[in-house]
Amino acid sequence: MTTYTDQGKQDTRSGFGAGMTALGRTNLNVVTLCADLVGSLKIETFIAEHPERFFQVGIAEANMMGMAAGLTIGGKIPYATTFANFATGRVYDQIRQSIAYSHKNVKICASHAGITLGEDGATHQILEDIGLMKMLPGMTVINPCDFNQTKAATMAIAEHYGPVYLRFGRPKVANFTPVDQNFEIGKAVLLHPGTDVTLIATGHLVWPSLIAAENLENRGISCEVINIHTIKPLDEAAILASAKKTGCVVTAEEHNYLGGLGESVARTLAQHAPTPQEFVATKDTFGESGTPEQLMQKYGLDNTAIEGAVERVLKRK
Amino acid sequence: MATITALEELVVQVRRDILRMVHKVNSGHPGGSLGCTEFFVALYHHVMDLKTDFEMDGVGEDLFFLSNGHISPVFYSVLARRGYFPIEELNTFRLIDSRLQGHPTTHEGLPGIRVASGSLGQGMSVAIGAALAKKLNGDDHLVYSLHGDGELQEGQNWEAIMYAAANKVDNLIATVDRNGQQIDGPTETVLSLGDVGEKFRVFGWDVLEIADGNDLEQVVAGLKAAKERTGKGKPVCIVMTTMMGNGVDFMMHTHAWHGKAPNDEQLATALAQNPETLGDY
Numbered sequence: 001m002t003t004y005t006d007q008g009k010q011d012t013r014s015g016f017g018a019g020m021t022a023l024g025r026t027n028l029n030v031v032t033l034c035a036d037l038v039g040s041l042k043i044e045t046f047i048a049e050h051p052e053r054f055f056q057v058g059i060a061e062a063n064m065m066g067m068a069a070g071l072t073i074g075g076k077i078p079y080a081t082t083f084a085n086f087a088t089g090r091v092y093d094q095i096r097q098s099i100a101y102s103h104k105n106v107k108i109c110a111s112h113a114g115i116t117l118g119e120d121g122a123t124h125q126i127l128e129d130i131g132l133m134k135m136l137p138g139m140t141v142i143n144p145c146d147f148n149q150t151k152a153a154t155m156a157i158a159e160h161y162g163p164v165y166l167r168f169g170r171p172k173v174a175n176f177t178p179v180d181q182n183f184e185i186g187k188a189v190l191l192h193p194g195t196d197v198t199l200i201a202t203g204h205l206v207w208p209s210l211i212a213a214e215n216l217e218n219r220g221i222s223c224e225v226i227n228i229h230t231i232k233p234l235d236e237a238a239i240l241a242s243a244k245k246t247g248c249v250v251t252a253e254e255h256n257y258l259g260g261l262g263e264s265v266a267r268t269l270a271q272h273a274p275t276p277q278e279f280v281a282t283k284d285t286f287g288e289s290g291t292p293e294q295l296m297q298k299y300g301l302d303n304t305a306i307e308g309a310v311e312r313v314l315k316r317k
Numbered sequence: 318m319a320t321i322t323a324l325e326e327l328v329v330q331v332r333r334d335i336l337r338m339v340h341k342v343n344s345g346h347p348g349g350s351l352g353c354t355e356f357f358v359a360l361y362h363h364v365m366d367l368k369t370d371f372e373m374d375g376v377g378e379d380l381f382f383l384s385n386g387h388i389s390p391v392f393y394s395v396l397a398r399r400g401y402f403p404i405e406e407l408n409t410f411r412l413i414d415s416r417l418q419g420h421p422t423t424h425e426g427l428p429g430i431r432v433a434s435g436s437l438g439q440g441m442s443v444a445i446g447a448a449l450a451k452k453l454n455g456d457d458h459l460v461y462s463l464h465g466d467g468e469l470q471e472g473q474n475w476e477a478i479m480y481a482a483a484n485k486v487d488n489l490i491a492t493v494d495r496n497g498q499q500i501d502g503p504t505e506t507v508l509s510l511g512d513v514g515e516k517f518r519v520f521g522w523d524v525l526e527i528a529d530g531n532d533l534e535q536v537v538a539g540l541k542a543a544k545e546r547t548g549k550g551k552p553v554c555i556v557m558t559t560m561m562g563n564g565v566d567f568m569m570h571t572h573a574w575h576g577k578a579p580n581d582e583q584l585a586t587a588l589a590q591n592p593e594t595l596g597d598y
Contacts, residue, residue, distance in 0.1 A: 031453070055449065055484075060476035063442045067480070070382075070446020073375040073431055074454050078446070093436050094473070098443055102423045102433045 002192045004176040004210055007148075012168035012204075013111040015147035017042025019154025020079065024050050027158050029075055033068055035061045035082040040170075041111050043081065061086045065094040069104040077105055077158055083117075084110035084167055085126040088133055099163050100136040106163050108133075109154070113143070113167040114254035115282065115299060116204060116292035125287040131259020133165040134232045140185060141232040143167040143253075143261075145206035147175040149229060152183035160185055167203065169254075171292040174207040177227075186230045188238035194224035197310050198242040198249045202228045202261045205252035205280065205301060212306035221310065231261050236268045243269055248313040249277040252306050254296075257281035276316035278309035319362050324533055326594040327398065328358050332564045333597060334394035334407055336587050339578040342411040345419065348574035349465065350391035352496050352531070352559035356463065357395040359536045364544070366458060371401055371428050379458045380447050382432060384440020385465035385494065386420040387576070392429075393417050397598075401429035404598045438471025440464060441491055445481050448489040459547055462491045467499030470508050475520075481552040482521030490543045492555040493517075494530070498572035514556040523551040530559035564591055 023030050024046040032046055033055045047054045057064040061082055068078035080087070087110035088095070099106045115125050134141045140162060144150040150168050157164045177189075191206070192213055201209040206227045213223035224242050228235065243249050249269065251262035262279040269275045282299050296302045319327070331354050339345035361367070365379040383392050390410065397404045402416070409415035416425040420435030432443050444462035451458060468474070481489060493513055501507045510516075514524045523546050527539035536557070543553045561575070562568025565587040568579075579587055 052453070057480060058476075060480065062439075062473040063445075063476035063480055066439050066442020066473065066477065067446035067449070069432060070443035070448070071450045073380065073443075073447045074450030074456070075374070075376070076450050076453065094439055094442075097433050097436045098439050104432070 004191070006174035006176050008175060009172040010147035010175045011170055011172050012144060012147060012150040013040070013170060014042050015144070015150030016109060016111065016154050016168050017045065019151040020046040022151070023155055023158055024053070027077065029077045030158055031055065031071055031076045031078050033057055033064050033078060033080045035059055035064050035086065037082050040083070041081045041109070061091045062094050065091045066098050068106040069098040069102060072104045072106060077107065079107045079109050081109045081111070083124060084113035084129045085124055088129040089126065092132060096136060100139050103138055104163060105161050107157050107166060108164065109166045111168055112170045114169055114204065115287040115295045115301070116169050116171045116254060118171070118292045118295065119289050121289040122286040127256040127282050127287065128259060129167060130231055130255045130261065134264065138162060139232065140164045140230070142185065142230050143203040144229045145203055145227055146173060146177050148179050148181060149177045149183065152181050153229065156183040156185060169204055173204055176207065186233045186235055188235035189227040189229065190238070191227050192223065192225040194222040194246065196222045196246055197314060198224045198226060198246045199252065199306065200226045200228055200239060200249060200261070200265055201252040202231060204254045208303040209252050209306055212303040212310065215303065215307055216310055221314070223310065228261060231264060234264050234268060236272070239265055239268055240273050243275045244273055247275065248317050249275055250280060250306060250309045250313055251277065252280035254301055255281055256284060258284055276313050278313040280305050280309050321534060321537070324358055324362060327362060328354050328533060329591045330593070330595040331358060331391060331394045331398065332591045333588060333593060335390040336565070336579060336584055337597065338390045338393070338407055338410040340584045343578045344411055345390055345578055346387040346576050347390065347578065348498070348561040348568060348572065349385065349388040349494065349496065351563045351565060351568060352561045353388055353463065353494055354391055354563065355531050355533045355536045356492065356557065357391050359533060359540055360461060361395045361399045363537055364540045365461065373428060373431070375431065375447065376454060376456055377458065380431065380460045382440045382444045382447065382460070382462040383421060383434055384462055385437060385468050386434030389419065389421050392421060396429035402427060407598045437465070437468040438473040441474055441477040444489055444491065445477055445486050448486050451488055459544065460489045462489070464491060464493050466493055466495045466497065466510055466513060467504050467507070469493065469510055469513065478517060478520045478522065485550050486552045487548050487550050489552045490547065490555065491552065492557050494559055495556050496559045496561045498561050498575065500572070500575055502572060514554070517554040521551060522554045523549070524554045524556060527555055527557040530557035531563045566590065
């Protein structure tokens with residue numbers, strides 16, 4: 001079993017903040033907008049160092065998305081930041097027309113995604129955002145798994161021309177991918193080779209997938225673990241190669257099973273290599289208040305849920 | 318800069334273009350287009366400082382954003398007659414495979430269009446962003462935008478109006494086409510806007526009015542006055558009263574022609590009221 005070491009738990013939003021700090025110093029065209037959530041997005045350093053390149057829009061996300069679209073005209077690279085709920089569903093038509101259809105070079109950066117923002121409850125959680133954003137033509141959708149990867153993704157998307165949805169979260173989670181990694185948009189990361197089942201995970205579910213793989217290995221089940229940080233464009237070749245090898249797939253994500261990574265994988269498999277698949281995801285439900293750990297357990301988003309899904313899918317091979 | 322007489326001739330020709338475009342495909346929005354013809358002609362052929370190479374990088378020239386995208390016929394006609402794309406292309410308006418979509422879009426790469434619009438209420442935010450980019454770039458050119466009055470019912474406008482004043486976006490001139498009409502009837506019946514100029518004023522904008530937006534000299538004078546009021550710490554708003562369907566007698570004094578095309582007979586009548594000046598496409 002390939003072993004990964006947690007370098008110390010950190011929140012992925014702090015990875016975003018670290019990425020913005022680095023970008024601010026190296027790319028003078030990068031500007032940032034925020035809708036009254038500067039502390040939550042961890043962009044204080046960027047603002048302190050480049051006050052002229054920061055736009056506080058107040059609690060007005062629709063205006064923020066439009067302004068971001070306008071800022072691209074003249075060569076700026078705007079990072080529009082707020083909670084995932086307010087960065088997607090609240091402003092879907094603004095994103096659709098002014099950013100996606102207009103193919104503007106806007107980076108929509110969304111913290112507190114998923115259920116793990118915890119105690120604030122379902123009004124502030126969102127489990128539908130990946131679906132909303134991946135359906136927009138031309139939109140790139142990225143959901144990195146830890147601090148280091150979020151920092152790398154934050155910097156990499158500045159080099160990519162076009163609209164991007166970058167999704168990250170609030171809880172402190174294991175930080176296990178390499179420092180200063182090369183982040184390649186659209187490229188799956190094979191974390192662990194295996195032969196019996198393929199675990200395809202994104203975001204906060206990648207680390208639990210590694211734990212599940214280790215537990216299953218001890219029970220004689222060999223898991224291949226793939227980190228899909230880019231949900232769109234999806235690395236179909238990597239998924240198909242692994243599915244053909246193992247013959248069954250479990251997808252894992254902190255998102256509704258309608259519209260998420262699992263459905264993208266299922267579509268790929270159905271089209272090219274029909275393969276049994278189980279979905280670790282929320283099942284068409286809203287979240288609720290609770291600690292991140294309690295919520296992940298209650299909604300079936302932890303390593304135990306992944307192990308259960310593997311047992312089920314193996315029987316369908 | 319063109320003389321008023323030359324501009325007047327262009328206005329009549331643009332009206333013909335609008336009428337013929339919507340007639341051909343039996344769809345589109347002639348009413349608001351005709352009401353804003355003088356504004357577009359004055360802006361693109363007299364007031365704006367535009368690069369001659371039609372480079373679309375948005376730097377070193379004035380920019381314009383049409384928020385109420387449904388009046389695309391007037392926008393397309395004026396852009397074509399300014400040289401952004403071949404005038405003959407107006408023939409393709411709303412047809413399959415055309416760059417001239419029903420509502421303007423950058424998607425098909427039509428020169429002159431900088432953002433998609435049509436879903437209402439979004440253009441002012443985009444214009445503000447572009448104005449801020451100009452400030453960051455040290456580019457002292459201006460950003461113009463046009464908004465329907467009914468469109469101001471969309472809440473995003475008021476987020477933008479608040480932002481622009483609070484942040485002194487004083488290189489922006491936003492014009493409201495106050496034609497008093499929207500699809501379901503008069504704006505004051507559908508959802509009263511009240512005193513539009515006063516609303517902008519209390520939000521902190523510098524507001525001026527063009528009493529007759531179909532009087533070319535008034536429009537030119539109003540735009541020039543607005544230009545002089547930029548750079549003074551406040552965004553500038555022009556409340557421009559226009560007549561929907563202006564220049565075609567049976568299309569005026571009604572909202573019936575908001576989104577309806579004339580039939581063959583009506584087209585002939587309308588064109589007879591606007592004799593060819595610069596040559597039809």
